[in-house]
Amino acid sequence: MNALMKRLTLAAILMPSAALAHPGHVHDDGQFLHGLAHPVGGADHLLAMVALGLLAAQLGGRAVWALPVTFVGAMLAGGVMGAGGVGFPAVEPMILASVVILGVLVAMAARLPMAALVPMVAVFGAAHGWAHGAEGPATGLPLYAAGFALATMALHLAGIAFGRLLSRGLELRVLGGGTALAGIALAVA
Numbered sequence: 001m002n003a004l005m006k007r008l009t010l011a012a013i014l015m016p017s018a019a020l021a022h023p024g025h026v027h028d029d030g031q032f033l034h035g036l037a038h039p040v041g042g043a044d045h046l047l048a049m050v051a052l053g054l055l056a057a058q059l060g061g062r063a064v065w066a067l068p069v070t071f072v073g074a075m076l077a078g079g080v081m082g083a084g085g086v087g088f089p090a091v092e093p094m095i096l097a098s099v100v101i102l103g104v105l106v107a108m109a110a111r112l113p114m115a116a117l118v119p120m121v122a123v124f125g126a127a128h129g130w131a132h133g134a135e136g137p138a139t140g141l142p143l144y145a146a147g148f149a150l151a152t153m154a155l156h157l158a159g160i161a162f163g164r165l166l167s168r169g170l171e172l173r174v175l176g177g178g179t180a181l182a183g184i185a186l187a188v189a
Contacts, residue, residue: 031140035147038132039155044095044186045128049152051102051179052121053159058106058172062114068156070118071125072149078129079136079145088130095131098124099183106176128152 039045049071056067081088088094102124105112132148133141166172 031137032143032147034137035132035144035149036151038135038148039128039151043182044099045131045152046155047179047182047186048095048098048102048124048128049155050159050162051099051106051176052124053156053161054106054163054172054176054179055102055159056156057160057163058109059111059117063117064160066114066118067121068153068160070121071128071156072152074122074125075129075132075152076145076149078126078131079133079141079148080129081126082130082133083136083141084133086130088127091127091130091134094123094127096183096187098127099186100180103176103178103180103183107173107180108176109173 039049052067052071056063056065059067078088101120104110129148133145136144136148162175163172166175
């Protein structure tokens with residue numbers, strides 16, 4: 001599994017960033033509703049956030065709350081970095097990697113230790129947050145951030161609910177594989 005994960009990570013990093021859906025969102029008032037819409041406006045964000053919920057449901061236990069809370073916390077920190085103009089190397093490939101890797105973890109029903117998952121999820125969350133912050137408004141960042149944090153948590157919860165509905169079975173693994181394939185398709189579109 002480690003060799004596969006390394007190959008997928010390398011492939012995601014090398015994919016063109018122009019394939020992702022982040023070429024300049026326009027926000028006229030930059031407030032809460034724009035932040036709320038941002039995570040659901042790009043397939044890469046939507047897929048990654050639901051996939052994280054699926055993974056959390058599949059793992060159960062502490063993962064159900066620890067993975068979403070870690071993602072959202074790191075995403076808010078990344079949002080501040082992006083809004084402040086702090087650099088984040090390879091942010092777009094990292095966002096794509098989050099879709100592919102989270103999908104693969106669900107598809108493989110991987111049981112990585114929380115000590116490995118939490119830092120990985122934090123990096124993914126920071127990358128998504130950086131994109132939100134960099135593409136966000138010049139003013140009204142707190143309301144905008146509250147909107148994208150709430151939408152993200154709702155997507156995580158939807159993934160958890162859907163994952164529990166599928167009862168950790170083959171259907172859940174197929175959905176994870178489909179998510180990974182969709183992430184790859186975003187890169188070549």
